[in-house]
Amino acid sequence: MASNSSNQDEYILSRGLQDNMRLNLQHYLWNDKGYLLHPSIPIKEGLRIAEIGVGTGIWSLETARIVPKSAQIDGFDIDISQCPPRDLLPKNVTFSVHNCLTPFPHELTGTYDVVHIRLFILFVQENDPGPLLRNFLRLLKPGGYISWSEYEYKSLEVISTSIPEVEDSITPLLHFIGSIGETKPSWTATHWPSDLPQTYKEIGLTNIEVDRRPFSRELLPFYLDACLAACEEISYKALDPLGGGKGERARSLVKKCLENRQKSHLQLNRLTVLGRKPEK
Template identity: 30%
Template sequence: MASVGSEYDAQSYWKEQDFQTSARLHLQHWIWNYQLRYQVHPLVDLGGTRPSKIADVACGNGAWLLEVQRKWPTHEYHGFDLTSSHFPGQPWLPQNTHFSVWDLFADIPAHMEEAFDIVHIRAIASAVRNNEVQTIVRKLLGLLKPGGYLQWDEQDSSTLEGRIVSRSTDAKSSMKSLVAVQKSLHAGHGMPRDWLHDLPSTLEQANCKIMVNDVFNPSPELSRAWADNLLSVCMGVIDRVPERDIPLPAASDLPESISRKSYAKLVQDAAVESTKGSWMGMNQVVIVAKKLS
């Protein structure tokens, strides 16, 4: 599977995404809102009179940032991403809300160092290769003032599961096969999720206090939203799958091999199954850490 992983680059992938990806990010934000029922964890008090500076890193189209701004309009808001292609038009934004291009893997500009009271990041897992999350942690904490809060929302793809409407647990399912293929591709891309399971201890080692470490199972009533969201992700990576057949390890629900054509067919068949109630989902994780110094 190493040959598959070598053809995927998270940064180039996100830079190439279009308005359809932005629409999917709005859906993903809605799923998070429904599941969590908050944008900023209630432990983090934003109701005080002192204005705070809030950063959303890898902000995409700014859905999270704009909703937080609407709820707490007295603070200062900054969204950062490696591309501006999803940003809302600045002329239409509130005066206290700004979007800027900044690559999380680049140096922190001097004016951004320890400048923020709250830093938020969500669904950055595709940028973490071979469990090397320390650079990301260092950059996020470099933005935070001492005593500030980091809220990290992540989807745990190690728990990704396909669910079908069938009385037989052995029923063949394109949705289940697609999930098995996705997990195999993640392994080939060097994208295990050990780093996520170890993130609280990683943050503690970086001089943070863990305030929240919550795990949310996917709500069944969100089955269609989950299916639409993740099938859209799969559609977006079809062109990243090699045209040639790539052998897959022998495992339950896995085909013998995958190619661009067969992967596209699998996604299409899974989409048909989703109209009959099949879906795939995964756990969502929220970690809130306080920077001690």
Template identity: 30%
Template structure:
């Protein structure tokens, strides 16, 4: 099926996304910007592409308010706080990464962050997406991408069972409905993705989930599956898939509570630098 974003839009979606951000920040030891990116010591314009709630942009803006101008970009800004609540050094722009790049965004940013975009960026899109991101960077600017490594998902239970069957069935059903987790080779081999986009000083790392984040990771995923099920139910051709997803999600949620299921969802982070002129 086409790559579409089936999450968000509910009254509690922003809360789930905030939880996801805090869990990610915890597993990355608080590094909003990877240590491989030089510390911000002069005025910089930083973008969060596919910003969701805008929380990453809001957080990074607070780290150096006199130096960082943060800009949150997304196709839909409904989850972003009202303008009156934003810091003076945070701006929000509607932006569709899958469309032609507006001239005003060409070579605008010193640093670009993009995270959890694999839900709508597949292997078939990655070359054009990377080209746009690189075009948005100033010469010498840095691109940082962080996402879940779907090739390394696993589950642990408090009872010692290695594979909770209903949870695994839900994972497999999601794989079938949304086109297969094999379509994210660009993320699994992110260094090659960056190299083919013409970036330099490329670095990547895989980050395992800390034990303290396993159970909230699981709950966050279950909430995401509930969002996806409700969104699919409104899609004209996906009602049957929605019913199956929500039914299996209920079984998995019951099992997760009974067995104390936690999710080990490793993160992949890649950084690269656009060549200077």
């Protein structure tokens, strides 16, 4: 039987019940007052879309509802066990196991109108999205679009809704988790997503558009839930194995943030950068 996964142990998050729900919650929060497909991408008959790193597959499945039936959406991930099984999928959606850091099968070269990628920051090596972008670019037809979405940690602020303000546990938690228990540079201090427009230019993409959307204020507690769930997953999966009580420390910070769920929140931009492969 074909496997649904590869590289399982290298994945820093988990793939259990909480993870499935977190990814789907995050998806709906991401799209609040936003869009599935960037409005500059023309929706047409026969549209072919590739999704990179599908998670539960929720983006591909929802997008399949807003494109013509003749459109085709192919999702790629190192592990598709969080997606619905093939028998439940619409006819025009597929999910396949592929390590997107490596070249795609030759027959896919130049076959897609759109490459969509969202929340992939943890898997970008050496803070350099360039090699990945070049890999994705090969999938695109001339004139095709790349749409990359990430949280913009540079814009992160902790918002207090209580007087007096409670002690900020969110920043230390994100720093601790982001630096894998202070063993690595923190991805929350990594600002390459803000530089994506420049990176797009350097690799020859055109028609670059940048979209920044903070969360609606009333939804901030739900975003905090999603963020804390991810921190907890990482505490078990990546910090406990390091020993020294690192996992426990992270979980005690998660607990404090939860105790202050009515008082302290984090806000940041949902950043999307769109670019187009030149026609020639």
